[in-house]
Amino acid sequence: MVRVRTFHTSRRLLYTSKPQLHTRFTLRRKTNWKEDLPIDLKTPARTRFAPSPTGFLHLGSLRTALYNYLLARATAGQFLLRLEDTDQKRLVPGAEDNIYDTLNWLGIKVDEGPTVGGPYGPYRQSDRSEIYTRYINELLDKGLAYRCFCSKSRLDGLRDSARLLKPPTTVSYDRHCLRVYSREESAAKAAQGEEFTVRFISPDKYPGFNDLLHGKINWQPQVNPFDKRFEDPVLLKSDGLPTYHFANVVDDHLMKITHVVRGEEWLASTPKHIALYEAFEWRKPEFVHIPLLTTVDNKKLSKRSGDIDIMSLKNQGYLPEALINFAVLFGWAPKRAQGEKLNEIYDMDFLEKHFNLEGLTIGNAKVDFQKLNYFNKHYLQKRLQDPVFLDTVSADIHCKLNQNRRITQDYVKNVLLKAGSSLTTLNSVFDEGFRFYFERPTYTKEGLENVLKPEEFGIVNLLAEQSDFSDLKAILSRVLAVYPETKKKDIYQTIRYAISAGQPGTKLPDMIELLGNEEVVARLNSLKEIL
Incomplete structure (x- = not known):
């Protein structure tokens, strides 16, 4: 049985102030997708986490790093860290150190990377310029890429005119520099110092591919048949640095990456990447595009929000075990036997042995911070x-x-x-709910009235005259002898109010034992002062 789903973005995207990707692709997913896998999932996987140091690691980054790490560990493979720092203008001071510190704190160990080295380095893209130049020249020599000398104003004009076309088009370039300049003329202009980018000659039809989560995907840009434009993505920017699309393909090939696990937002870019693999006649890795993260209200989770920065969560008192357990469930769960009770507590040891691609799910993953509190409370009790x-x-x-x-x-x-x-x-x-163990709380008459009737306030005086609260039953008997109509629970609640001013805490005998008789009496005397 084959289910076919077609996705369209709104046509209104074509008329916004900035060009938008108008994606249209057909997705076919078989109900038993594992039968389509071209390789054995138990084959050692080489995976990579390739963050850009343009900001601090957030929950989405953690989930991506974690899935790649666990897939490598579960298959006895290798996990690589690669820094994609080619966008020099957007680099954030301290972001690179934040990547190292965060992964170390979380217990995500890197087998190869900038700080540990490895046989396929450098692992920082800004150090790989010579490598990219070599492969750019290979595409130029094969006639699969060309230099583009178009000015920004000309390109802006092409994008503006493309938005007005009917039927609409999602691509805008007219291949002016491919048509006008021969290879020799192009090389001469570059030699004279003219600024240029390098564009890939996109195929008439992008190759389809099999995503290990989504199944068979066929994505094609939409074109206007009367004014044909082309995608021809830029591979090399005018500053001589590669674009993400080019660098990640070259690096993944040279670093022998077998599985690319990344966010669903890269799904529409993957045909470009596969076209590059085919241009170089390289074997492509397996692709797994994992769900987007949303709030519980199904709104996009913003990585600019400070509450999802991993180190800020650390500073708020969250433990690495809790964050690992929290993040791994953003689109994954282990297989359960029929009737088996749901268990969501998974530590790193379990995950390194049992993580697999079969447990991945399709559909946005909701991030509920109440769940993080639940996990943190669990692991904190173990840690204590x-x-x-x-x-x-x-x-x-x-x-x-x-x-x-x-x-x-x-x-x-x-x-x-x-x-x-x-x-x-x-x-x-x-x-406030815990501070009373370390300092005397502030009392109010209104707070005491939630426990005792005004005519029973004398109970506070009577309790303050006691010296030993280790025997609560004896205390209770003395109070009831004077106030026989008072409920037992109200007497206990009065002592608890004197200790914590109404804040919930542990069992009353434990609270008394922790504070000691002297402090309990002192607090009862303080409570007397508001009567």
Whole structure:
């Protein structure tokens, strides 16, 4: 059974102020797509993560890096890091170090890359100019590419006129420089120092391809039959640096990449890449285009949003294990046996052994940060059982609380062990809902009225006269002897209010044990002051 889906972008895209890609392609996907795979998925895969240091790594980057890393590990292959830094104007200071620091912190280990080397370097595209020049010249010599000397104003005019054509066209160049200049004339103009780009002669029909997730894809640009224009993508920019389309094809071939796992936004560009592979007579890698990330409201997740920057999430107290578990589920899940209970807790050890392409899903992946909180809470409880981790974080928290000299590091440890189950992140220690373990809270009469009736406020005075709260039943008996109509839970809630000012916490006996009798009495006396 074959399902055919045709995708169209709106025609209005052709009339916007900037040229837009008007994609039209037919996608055929067989229900049992694994039967179409041309290679054994257990063959060692060489994958790569190729970020551009034009910004800090975000959740989308993490998901791409993680899938490539896990595919390599699960198949006993290799995972490469390559920096695509050819867009020099957009480079952000510190972005390259951010890539290294983030991957290291997450436990994503690189087999080959700029900092570890490898047999197919350099692994920074700005260091590979001679390589790109060699392959550009090969295409020029074969007559598969040509120099374009057109000015920006001429190209802008072509794009403007293309928008007005009916039927519409998604491509705009007229091959002026291919028609007007012979190879010799083109070479002479370049030798005289005239500025140029190099364009690929796009085929009349782009080759179809098989995506390991989406199936068979056939994408063709839309053209106007009466005023034919051509895509002829630029391979080499006027500054002598390659475009993404050219550099990634050359690099993936020379670095022997077997699988390209990247975002679905690159799906429409893939026919160009495959045409380049065919021009060089190179074997193409397998392509896997993974779903776009959206908010829970199904809006595009903006990478410019600070809340998806990985290191900012680290600074908010999220753990690497939680982020790995969170990101891996953006379009993937392991196969479950029928009737098997759903389990979404997957650590790196499990993922390195069990990740596979069969678990990938089609359709936008929604990013729900409540899920991240769930995962972080789970892994934080596990981490707090590790004495080394507990020592480290308690020392850090103690240092930040050093304005309160009554608090010791051992006390911080005890709080984390007995009350840490309510923490979502370590930063939550300093939130109002947890801070009462380290400083006396602020009380209000309105808050106390949520626990006791005004005529029962005397219970606070009676409780403040007690000296030992280790036996709560005895305390309860003394209070009920004076206030027999009061509910037991209200008495316990009064003690809890004195301790935390109404904030939820661990069990009352544990709270009393942590604070100690002296501090509980002191807080009850503070509560008396508002009566």
